[in-house]
Amino acid sequence: MAVIGIMSALHEELAAVLADMPDEQRVVVAGRDFWVGQWQGYAVVAVLSRIGKVAAATTATVMLERFGVDALVFTGVAGGLGPGVSVGDVVVASGLVQHDMDASPLFPRHEVPLYGRALFEADAALSAQLAEAAQQVLQSAEWHLGPDTLAQFQLSSPKVHQGLIVSGDRFVSTNAESQALCQALPDALAVEMEGAAVAQVCWDYGVPFAAVRTISDRADDAAHADFNRFIREVASRYSRAILSQWLAKRPPV
Ligand code: SAH
Numbered sequence: 001m002a003v004i005g006i007m008s009a010l011h012e013e014l015a016a017v018l019a020d021m022p023d024e025q026r027v028v029v030a031g032r033d034f035w036v037g038q039w040q041g042y043a044v045v046a047v048l049s050r051i052g053k054v055a056a057a058t059t060a061t062v063m064l065e066r067f068g069v070d071a072l073v074f075t076g077v078a079g080g081l082g083p084g085v086s087v088g089d090v091v092v093a094s095g096l097v098q099h100d101m102d103a104s105p106l107f108p109r110h111e112v113p114l115y116g117r118a119l120f121e122a123d124a125a126l127s128a129q130l131a132e133a134a135q136q137v138l139q140s141a142e143w144h145l146g147p148d149t150l151a152q153f154q155l156s157s158p159k160v161h162q163g164l165i166v167s168g169d170r171f172v173s174t175n176a177e178s179q180a181l182c183q184a185l186p187d188a189l190a191v192e193m194e195g196a197a198v199a200q201v202c203w204d205y206g207v208p209f210a211a212v213r214t215i216s217d218r219a220d221d222a223a224h225a226d227f228n229r230f231i232r233e234v235a236s237r238y239s240r241a242i243l244s245q246w247l248a249k250r251p252p253v
Contacts, residue, residue: 004042005069006243007049007059009076009194014048016236017075020244021046029062036067040247045069049076049194052169053098056194060201071126072202074211075239077231078165078192079172079219081182086215088155088234090138090242091189092131093165093211095121096196099181099188100168110185112200119164120199123208127162130212133246134160137238144241149233153226163189165211167196173223181219191219214238 008014014035018024021044024037035046045067049056056074063069080086096119103113110118138158142150149155166188172178181191195211202209214235217223 001043002070003068004044004247005063005067005072006044006046007056007063007072007074007198008046008239009049009051009056009192010231011048012231012236013075013239014046016240017046017243020240029066030058032059032062034062034067040244042247042250049074049198052193053167053197057197057201060198064201064205064207069207071123071208071210072198073126073130073243074195074198074209075243076192076194076213077216077235078190078213079178079217079223080189080215081166081178081191081219082161082163082189084159085161085189086158087217087230088153088158089161089215090134090158090238091161091163091165091213091215092127092134093122093195093213094127094162095119095164096199096211097164097166097185097188098168098196099166099185099191100170115200120196120203122199122210126208126210129250130210130242130246131160131162133249134212134242136245137241144237145234153230153234155234161189163187165190165192165195165213167192167194169193171223172219173217173221175220178219190215212239212242
């Protein structure tokens with residue numbers, strides 16, 4: 001049976017996923033708790049990636065080497081960069097780039113040395129399934145979040161986007177920094193701190209990877225406001241609903 005790996009960067013999101021997994025067993029590797037169990041009839045391993053590229057790469061490597069997952073999905077939050085990518089929207093990665101990789105002039109900016117590429121593509125089929133699941137969840141956002149939360153965060157008609165996600169070891173929280181990112185990588189829809197590292201590890205192993213990120217902020221001067229409450233009340237509910245919907249509809253393998 002295919003084993004699905006699920007990685008989240010934040011505690012609240014992982015807790016929401018684990019709440020749906022009956023009888024999961026904890027296996028500790030590299031100081032991390034890997035939760036092995038079942039969800040919607042699939043064998044699932046769920047883990048907290050921790051924050052940042054190195055922590056996420058280590059976690060992904062253990063997922064692949066020790067638990068032999070057949071596909072890896074990252075769920076988390078991100079800062080919106082692209083025009084029209086608003087708080088409460090969901091971005092499904094079509095590909096990922098490390099925005100802080102720069103070995104120029106030896107290699108073009110953003111290219112990962114010795115890989116001959118900056119972009120690590122997400123698995124197209126997996127990403128299409130997740131985008132469809134996200135679409136369905138967002139269509140009934142009020143049902144998932146409740147009208148009060150919707151109003152508090154001013155989430156009117158949240159949207160699903162598919163495109164470039166960029167990752168780096170910085171919480172982007174100034175207008176100047178987010179503008180510089182948009183200039184350097186004009187196609188970027190969202191910025192976070194783990195995805196491109198996990199995509200690179202999955203590329204090394206030839207294992208399909210996908211990333212789903214709820215937009216928690218606009219990576220600007222207001223990026224820290226209400227961050228934790230947003231994760232608790234919006235992002236973790238979306239993550240659980242989107243992944244659950246995806247697994248329930250996923251074609252059997
Ligand atoms: N307040 C949190 C820390 C969050 S760090 C805590 O106390 O644990 C930010 C996390 O959200 C990272 O996992 C990153 O991937 C994502 N993220 C959300 N908005 C971001 C932004 N504007 N820039 C970079 N990463 C962001």
